[in-house]
Amino acid sequence: MSNTQTPAQKPVVALTLGDAAGIGPELIARLLAQPGITEGANIVLVGDAWLWQQGQAIAKQTVATQVVTSLAEVRGRADTRLPAFLATDTVQAAQVQRSQAQAACGAAVLTVLNRCMDGAKRGEVDAICFAPLNKQAMKLGGLKHEDELHHFAEYLGVTGYFCEFNTLGDLWTARVSSHIPLKDAAAMLSKERIMDATRLIYASLKASGNHSPKVAVAAFNPHGGDGGVCGREEIDIIEPAVAQLRASGIPVDGPFPADTIFLKAQAGQYQAIVTMYHDQGQIAIKLLGFSKGVTVQGGLPVPITTPAHGTAYDIAGQGVADVNATLNAYKIACRMGQAALAR
Incomplete structure (x- = not known):
């Protein structure tokens, strides 16, 4: 799929930075630095600006983005060659101790994912791909379910x-x-x-x-x-x-x-x-x-994918995290988002 297509023909895929104390931010920087990465989707990155800057610094990548103020703006963009960036304010740098499971990080993950799912409910997002999260941190931060899938299902009203x-x-x-x-x-x-x-x-x-x-x-x-x-x-x-x-x-x-x-x-x-x-x-x-490997959240009304590995606290911040699983998760989100868009 080429960027000569209109934005409406490309699925809107929301990306998130994952747990702020883990490898997620650097993985997303490395992902978005891949050549031709926007060819398969109209990408919107949703996350805190300071964390996105930190992720780029760790990955030694500089990624240009187009700032938007709402998910509603993304589908109508005339030019999708740059990822859109929707800045949030969910966690402060002073609250984050790298490589540790913390309530502030878990609560921030939940807030960002909920915002993306709200966009999916409104028809503004066709698929979501999230960087690794930490279940312990999310439970400390307010997750009431055994895992994120059950949270997604409840939030999206899944009964099947x-x-x-x-x-x-x-x-x-x-x-x-x-x-x-x-x-x-x-x-x-x-x-x-x-x-x-x-x-x-x-x-x-x-x-x-x-x-x-x-x-x-x-x-x-x-x-x-x-x-x-x-x-x-x-x-x-x-x-x-x-x-x-x-x-x-x-x-x-x-x-x-x-x-x-x-x-x-x-x-x-x-x-x-x-x-x-x-x-x-x-x-x-x-x-x-x-x-x-990739984890796909099956049975939801919006495709949601993530790399199958975790937050890798042991190597967070070292700039050595492997982007392959994140790239594969993104590609699946693009394909499933395109299928959802076609329905």
Whole structure:
């Protein structure tokens, strides 16, 4: 997509700087310094001016922007070759101790993300890509939910099924349960949740540009339950869900033992994997490409993406953070934002 197109043809993608004590600001500076970065979207950066300047200094990048005073101005810009910048006032430099989880930083993240979601509700933003945040800081700063996804869903009025997707290149994963104690994972298994997760990742992959994805479903127990000897969840719950999904026309197979399912995906047999709990998929995805992975917030009315890694407090401020995952998250936001704009 070229910048000769009108702004209305390009999705408005809101970028945020993430946790002020982490690597987010420098990552966004490095992202926006990439050649041709505005070709896929009408970008608006939302964040505190001092933090944006600090991020550029750490990354040793200078990025020109066009200042706007509201999200409503962004879509109508005559020239989108420069990112728009909407300055906020959410946290002061004196409140931030680098590399530490702090209430002020968490509250600032929530304020900026809420502002972007307000813009999405008004039709001013087509997709959001946020730099890494810290759940502990956000909870200190007022987050009432187990994670940001549940906050997004409540804020946006979602009543249907939603879940996180983790992606690595052409491979996407979903999970039936997420940020809960492992002892509670079995209680979260149900035919309905497995079917919801599979339908959602299948539809989301198609919205991101993959028109014919195939889905694999993981078993819950070791060795896929060994025919019931090592657990009956596969027989009683997972297999019936897969059969009903296949009968409805979704190309899905399984359940496959979790210790071999990613080998099938690596070989190109499947583009999506539905796992039963958090670490079942996260360990594999992060081993395959920690510095490239993306988290997509699935089931929301606006596409929201972020790099799959965290705030990396151990290297914050050193200017060595890898931008690849952030770039991949931005690209997915552009594709999904374009699809949303076309609807």
